[in-house]
Amino acid sequence: MGTPFEDMADIDRLVHEPARLAITSALLSCESADFLFLQRITGLSKGNLSSHLSKLSAGGVVGIEKSTDGRPRTTVRLTPGGRVTVSAHWDRLLRLHEAAEAWTDPGA
Amino acid sequence: MGTPFEDMADIDRLVHEPARLAITSALLSCESADFLFLQRITGLSKGNLSSHLSKLSAGGVVGIEKSTDGRPRTTVRLTPGGRVTVSAHWDRLLRLHEAAEAWTDPGA
DNA sequence: CCCCTTCGGTCTGTATTGCAAACCAGAGGT
DNA sequence: ACCTCTGGTTTGCAATACAGACCGAAGGGG
Numbered sequence: 001m002g003t004p005f006e007d008m009a010d011i012d013r014l015v016h017e018p019a020r021l022a023i024t025s026a027l028l029s030c031e032s033a034d035f036l037f038l039q040r041i042t043g044l045s046k047g048n049l050s051s052h053l054s055k056l057s058a059g060g061v062v063g064i065e066k067s068t069d070g071r072p073r074t075t076v077r078l079t080p081g082g083r084v085t086v087s088a089h090w091d092r093l094l095r096l097h098e099a100a101e102a103w104t105d106p107g108a
Numbered sequence: 109m110g111t112p113f114e115d116m117a118d119i120d121r122l123v124h125e126p127a128r129l130a131i132t133s134a135l136l137s138c139e140s141a142d143f144l145f146l147q148r149i150t151g152l153s154k155g156n157l158s159s160h161l162s163k164l165s166a167g168g169v170v171g172i173e174k175s176t177d178g179r180p181r182t183t184v185r186l187t188p189g190g191r192v193t194v195s196a197h198w199d200r201l202l203r204l205h206e207a208a209e210a211w212t213d214p215g216a
Numbered sequence: 217c218c219c220c221t222t223c224g225g226t227c228t229g230t231a232t233t234g235c236a237a238a239c240c241a242g243a244g245g246t
Numbered sequence: 247a248c249c250t251c252t253g254g255t256t257t258g259c260a261a262t263a264c265a266g267a268c269c270g271a272a273g274g275g276g
Contacts, residue, residue, distance in 0.1 A: 011129070047255080231262100246247105
């Protein structure tokens with residue numbers, strides 16, 4: 001019943017944030033990726049990437065595996081739920097955009 | 109040359125932020141709106157709306173007119189440049205989404 | 217005439233965030 | 247033994263986002 005704008009204001013910041021949108025969208029295409037690969041394709045600094053991954057992990061959007069076989073290696077992938085969350089987010093954006101364009105004030 | 113993900117991470121936060129995306133998208137349809145109208149359709153608190161408007165104004169995205177004719181009234185509208193900025197932002201999102209889906213690692 | 221409530225916003229305080237630079241640990245080279 | 251390169255984590259800080267307190271002006275009742 002809300003306006004599309006109300007819905008926009010309510011968007012999930014966890015995945016909407018630009019850096020995280022980049023990370024999660026990359027994972028949507030890549031299925032699984034390691035730390036340095038993500039750093040290369042997103043252009044984020046190590047520290048920044050690390051903290052965003054922690055947040056995504058805490059939110060259950062991605063899973064992180066650390067293996068110390070040979071050199072340390074951190075592998076990241078979307079959880080099943082995370083995959084749904086991310087693609088739903090894009091869907092929502094597209095729909096809200098259309099709804100916003102079509103909207104006219106019902107109270108006017 | 110950059111990956112779509114690099115571009116995503118670089119998105120303009122001024123208009124990408126959910127509340128501001130709501131406000132600016134509303135103005136895209138509405139041409140001009142006053143404070144309370146924006147508050148109703150976005151569902152934001154007064155304080156929050158006020159500070160977002162200040163930021164948009166500082167960024168040159170919206171223009172704010174305060175008239176004290178009768179009761180105080182604040183009228184907000186997109187600047188010409190702001191209108192371009194906002195619709196370009198949506199365009200960019202849509203294109204990035206498609207580019208991300210189509211992307212495969214050129215270094216693999 | 218004075219109170220007092222409502223309208224229309226702005227200002228203040230605070231908890232959270234995003235970011236980069238400093239730091240740290242292990243594996244090789246020399 | 248020492249330096250250094252890889253692969254990340256933790257710390258420190260500036261900027262947010264948000265809501266609730268605040269404030270001035272306009273109208274209504276007594």
